[in-house]
Amino acid sequence: MPHDHEPDHAHNAHAHAHVHGHAREEQPPLLDIDGLTLELPATARPLLSDVSLRVRMGEVVGLVGESGSGKSTTAKAALGMLPEGGVTTGAVRVEGTDALALRGEKLRAHRARTVAMVHQDPRAALNPVRRVGDFLTERLALAGVTDRRAARARAVELLDTVGLPDPARRVRQHPHELSGGMLQRVVIAGALAAEPRLLLADEATSALDVTTQAEILDLLRTLRAERETGMLFITHDLHLAAAYCDRVVVMYAGRVAEHQSARALFAAPRHPYTRGLLDCSPALGEEDAVIRPIPGRPPSLADSFPGCPFAARCPEAEPECETWTPVATPLEPDAVSGDEGGPGEEGGEASCRRLPESAPGPASASGSAPASVPVPGSASGAVSGAVSGSASGSASVTVPAEGSTR
Amino acid sequence: MFRRLFRRVAGLVATLVAASFVIFAAVYAAPGDPAVFLAGGRDKLTPEKLAAVREQYHLDEPLVVQYGRWLWDCAHGDLGRSFKYTDQVADLVTSRLPTTLALVGYATLLFVVLGVGAGIVAAVRRGWADQAVVGGTTLAASVPNFVAAIGLVSLFGVRLGWFPVTGAGNGFAGTVHHLTLPALSMALGALAIISRVTRQSMLDAAASDHVEAARASGVPEREVIRRHVLRNALGPIITMCGLVTAGMLAGTVVIETAFGLSGVGSLLVNAINTHDFPVAQAVLLLMVTGYIVVTNLVDLVHPLLDPRVRAERSTA
Numbered sequence: 001m002p003h004d005h006e007p008d009h010a011h012n013a014h015a016h017a018h019v020h021g022h023a024r025e026e027q028p029p030l031l032d033i034d035g036l037t038l039e040l041p042a043t044a045r046p047l048l049s050d051v052s053l054r055v056r057m058g059e060v061v062g063l064v065g066e067s068g069s070g071k072s073t074t075a076k077a078a079l080g081m082l083p084e085g086g087v088t089t090g091a092v093r094v095e096g097t098d099a100l101a102l103r104g105e106k107l108r109a110h111r112a113r114t115v116a117m118v119h120q121d122p123r124a125a126l127n128p129v130r131r132v133g134d135f136l137t138e139r140l141a142l143a144g145v146t147d148r149r150a151a152r153a154r155a156v157e158l159l160d161t162v163g164l165p166d167p168a169r170r171v172r173q174h175p176h177e178l179s180g181g182m183l184q185r186v187v188i189a190g191a192l193a194a195e196p197r198l199l200l201a202d203e204a205t206s207a208l209d210v211t212t213q214a215e216i217l218d219l220l221r222t223l224r225a226e227r228e229t230g231m232l233f234i235t236h237d238l239h240l241a242a243a244y245c246d247r248v249v250v251m252y253a254g255r256v257a258e259h260q261s262a263r264a265l266f267a268a269p270r271h272p273y274t275r276g277l278l279d280c281s282p283a284l285g286e287e288d289a290v291i292r293p294i295p296g297r298p299p300s301l302a303d304s305f306p307g308c309p310f311a312a313r314c315p316e317a318e319p320e321c322e323t324w325t326p327v328a329t330p331l332e333p334d335a336v337s338g339d340e341g342g343p344g345e346e347g348g349e350a351s352c353r354r355l356p357e358s359a360p361g362p363a364s365a366s367g368s369a370p371a372s373v374p375v376p377g378s379a380s381g382a383v384s385g386a387v388s389g390s391a392s393g394s395a396s397v398t399v400p401a402e403g404s405t406r
Numbered sequence: 407m408f409r410r411l412f413r414r415v416a417g418l419v420a421t422l423v424a425a426s427f428v429i430f431a432a433v434y435a436a437p438g439d440p441a442v443f444l445a446g447g448r449d450k451l452t453p454e455k456l457a458a459v460r461e462q463y464h465l466d467e468p469l470v471v472q473y474g475r476w477l478w479d480c481a482h483g484d485l486g487r488s489f490k491y492t493d494q495v496a497d498l499v500t501s502r503l504p505t506t507l508a509l510v511g512y513a514t515l516l517f518v519v520l521g522v523g524a525g526i527v528a529a530v531r532r533g534w535a536d537q538a539v540v541g542g543t544t545l546a547a548s549v550p551n552f553v554a555a556i557g558l559v560s561l562f563g564v565r566l567g568w569f570p571v572t573g574a575g576n577g578f579a580g581t582v583h584h585l586t587l588p589a590l591s592m593a594l595g596a597l598a599i600i601s602r603v604t605r606q607s608m609l610d611a612a613a614s615d616h617v618e619a620a621r622a623s624g625v626p627e628r629e630v631i632r633r634h635v636l637r638n639a640l641g642p643i644i645t646m647c648g649l650v651t652a653g654m655l656a657g658t659v660v661i662e663t664a665f666g667l668s669g670v671g672s673l674l675v676n677a678i679n680t681h682d683f684p685v686a687q688a689v690l691l692l693m694v695t696g697y698i699v700v701t702n703l704v705d706l707v708h709p710l711l712d713p714r715v716r717a718e719r720s721t722a
Contacts, residue, residue: 079622112624119622124615127634129712138633142624174713190623 028096030198030230031055031078035090038073038254040083044304047073047083048254050090052328055198058228060221062241062262064277065251066298071234074251075200078115078232080107094198112142116191120203122183126175132159132186133171136193143194158189162219181212188216192223199224199231206235217244238277242266247348250274253299253309255326260348270331270350272314308353316354326351418698425694426480430473433678433686440681441465444489463489476687486684490677495688498673503692505574506658506669508581512589514651517596522643524597525604529612530631539601547598555591555664562587572666588665592658596650603646607639614638640711648704655700656693 031054038048048070055061063071076082077092080099092099094114102110119125126135136155137148145151152171159167162185175183184204191199201220205213221244224231235241241248242262250258250271258271269275276294296313299305308314311321328349445451445459460466464475479486485495521543528539546554563571575584611617612635620630659671670689677685709716 076622081622108624108626110624111622117619117622119615119619121615125619127614127616127620127638128714129638130633138620138625138629139623176714194623 029054029056029093030059030095031232032093033074033077033090034093036074036077036092037089038077038082039087040301041085041087043301045299045301045309046254047086047301048077050328051251051254051256052090053232053249053256053259055230055232057197057230058224059247060224060231060233060245062245062248063232063234063251064236064238064241064248065257066236068298068300069251070254071251072202073254075117075202075232075234078198078200079111079117108142112139113194114196115198115200116194116196117200117202118184118188118191118204121207122180122187123175125187126183128175130174131171132173132175132178135186136171136190139190139193154193155189158193159186161192162186162189163215164189181208181216184208184212184216185219188219188223195227197229199229200234201231202234203236204233205240206237238274239266250277253303253305255309255351256328256349257310257352258348258350259328260331260350264348270348270355271310271352272316273310274350276313276315308351318354321353324353326353329355331355414702418702421698422691422695423477425698426477426691427473429687429690429694430476431469433683433690434469434472436678436681438681440489440683443681476684480691485688488677488682488685490680490682490685495684498685499670499688499692502668502670502673505667506655506662506671508574509585509588509592509658509661509667509669510651510654512582512585513592513596513654514647516589516593517600517650518647520593521597521600522604522647525601525643526608526631526636528601528605529608529635536605539605543598543601546594549594551591551595552660552664554594555588555661558587558591559665574667574669585667588661588667591664592654592661596654599650600643600646604639604643607642608635611635611638641708644707644711645704648700652697652700655696 033051033053036048036051037046039046051070051074053061053063053074063074065071073083077088078094078099080092080102082088082100088100094110097110097114099110099115126132133152133155136158137145137151140151140154145154155171156167159170164170164182164185170178170182170186175186178186184207188204199220204220205216208216220231223229233241233245238248238250242265245262248260248262248265249256250265250273252273257273258265258269260268260270265274266278269278273294276292279292280294294313295315299309303309305311307323308317308321308326311317314321328351331348331350441456441459441463442451444463445455457466464472467475476486483496485499487493488495488498491498524539524543528536549557559571562568569587570584571587573584575581614634617630617634620634621627625634657671658669659675661667662669662671663675670692674686674689674693676682677689
């Protein structure tokens with residue numbers, strides 16, 4: 001069982017003198033996905049295999065991976081949305097409620113009030129023939145604001161909250177009259193209409209230009225701070241995730257490859273895939289940085305694996321990897337928390353057969369970028385700096401730059 | 407705004423003029439000499455009499471001159487006199503028009519309600535309901551409407567005696583009662599088209615991301631279908647309904663004959679059979695006008711349904 005080691009981590013967090021972090025451990029997690037496996041009859045491998053992740057109140061958890069790694073499928077499971085014909089084992093609990101068992105009116109209420117999703121492409125997520133105000137009042141009606149006049153007023157208020165200029169005019173406009181960044185704010189306003197406990201941001205900023213991206217990220221962070229909303233932040237940009245999130249879960253081929261606190265992941269990635277992802281994008285300030293794409297292509301649903309799914313593309317693979325069924329291995333916390341003062345995180349896990357010997361950091365065989373990039377001060381500090389200085393560029397670029405110039 | 411309106415009206419007029427020439431020329435080219443009919447048949451026909459008739463009705467002039475004369479009169483609201491009845495063509499047509507309009511209106515109502523309804527059921531329920539709708543409407547469409555008319559008459563008119571089988575009836579209730587069977591036999595063929603267009607258009611609309619986003623936000627299924635799927639699918643549905651209705655305006659002949667209704671369609675058939683040029687031309691022109699008007703109305707409705715079309719037009 002992947003979570004057998006849980007008590008140890010609670011203890012370790014305490015030992016690192018993090019009262020705040022410890023207090024969080026007391027509450028049941030907002031989102032608790034436990035060993036979720038999702039199989040479709042027509043595919044060679046499961047869409048998701050033994051995926052476990054947790055999001056606590058007020059916490060941002062990054063979910064990173066290539067296209068088709070199961071990020072969105074995992075997030076949608078929290079909404080009780082599964083592909084047609086999907087068979088699941090494991091559990092998805094939102095505030096203790098089994099989301100996959102919900103049906104009918106309860107499922108609707110769950111989607112309308114407890115969990116909200118911000119979709120990747122705001123232009124596609126809005127009905128093009130309806131007005132922005134109609135979209136918001138529809139969501140508000142689900143949250144219990146049924147009076148038309150009150151809903152209108154609240155819609156304007158929401159647009160104001162998300163920083164859309166001239167909100168009173170916007171509610172009467174159609175989506176095609178607004179820019180992508182404005183629409184993303186509208187979609188976020190719609191997600192906030194119900195004041196959800198958990199926000200699923202599915203590539204919420206990927207389609208936006210960098211300055212807009214930074215503004216949206218800043219907005220989400222403010223909202224999270226104000227409402228203690230938990231957030232699952234899905235992105236394919238590992239640098240962004242490491243800078244923006246408290247913890248990061250890296251997925252590959254429907255499995256969790258690695259899961260660590262953002263700082264630890266960025267400083268000492270333990271799974272070869274994570275290292276590969278970090279090597280894919282050069283960081284600013286590394287003049288001699290070589291872009292090393294991961295060889296091969298992301299696996300499709302037609303590929304099945306007897307062993308580790310990453311073995312075929314892994315630079316460190318050994319023959320045994322082809323037959324080794326991945327198991328989440330807890331990481332020893334000492335190796336992870338190299339410098340004190342980080343947020344009180346659990347130790348993390350990685351699913352690599354070679355884990356015990358593949359040491360993180362400079363000794364790493366791959367000689368990967370993280371070795372040369374010091375840990376950004378703290379995850380939240382780095383991001384607030386990156387985001388508030390938004391005009392200069394995206395958070396994903398700013399953070400490594402900050403680190404390497406130190 | 408005025409420019410656009412002007413362009414649209416100018417286009418309409420140009421289409422009408424072109425259509426009117428084709429109609430005039432086609433009737434002119436039809437076999438048989440109307441002067442023979444006008445002179446009272448071949449029996450006592452003398453060349454002098456024939457020439458006199460030709461001159462009286464301007465039939466001796468070249469085609470273009472005749473066309474010009476006719477067009478000039480039409481433009482002044484004078485459709486001429488019937489060769490056969492010697493009545494004003496306009497009076498003949500207006501006396502027949504209400505029956506045809508009622509018939510087409512009724513048939514439209516039937517195929518819109520039943521066709522769109524069946525399409526929605528097929529799109530939403532899928533499975534056996536989908537197959538039943540597709541199968542049923544295909545069967546209905548593959549039966550020619552005069553055969554359907556005979557079947558309906560024998561079942562509902564003769565065997566069950568629910569509906570009268572000829573005549574147009576008086577008053578609203580009477581008209582509805584009399585026109586039910588003819589309207590139904592006209593609508594049957596359209597059901598297949600409309601239900602399929604509705605089904606396909608709704609399936610396309612349902613595949614949009616925003617529909618899934620609405621579902622993911624807990625919008626009730628009924629609202630999702632109504633506000634996000636059907637609402638967005640309306641464009642093709644309305645266009646198709648308009649085209650089918652416009653086509654029906656010109657296609658009432660068979661049904662009017664089958665049910666003994668004296669509408670515009672039967673007027674046209676008689677006019678062609680008796681070489682009654684002015685009547686045939688006027689009716690054909692009316693049908694073309696009706697078609698053009700209906701299709702243009704559909705065009706005008708489109709921007710109301712989709713704000714993106716409106717934006718394109720105003721920037722164009």
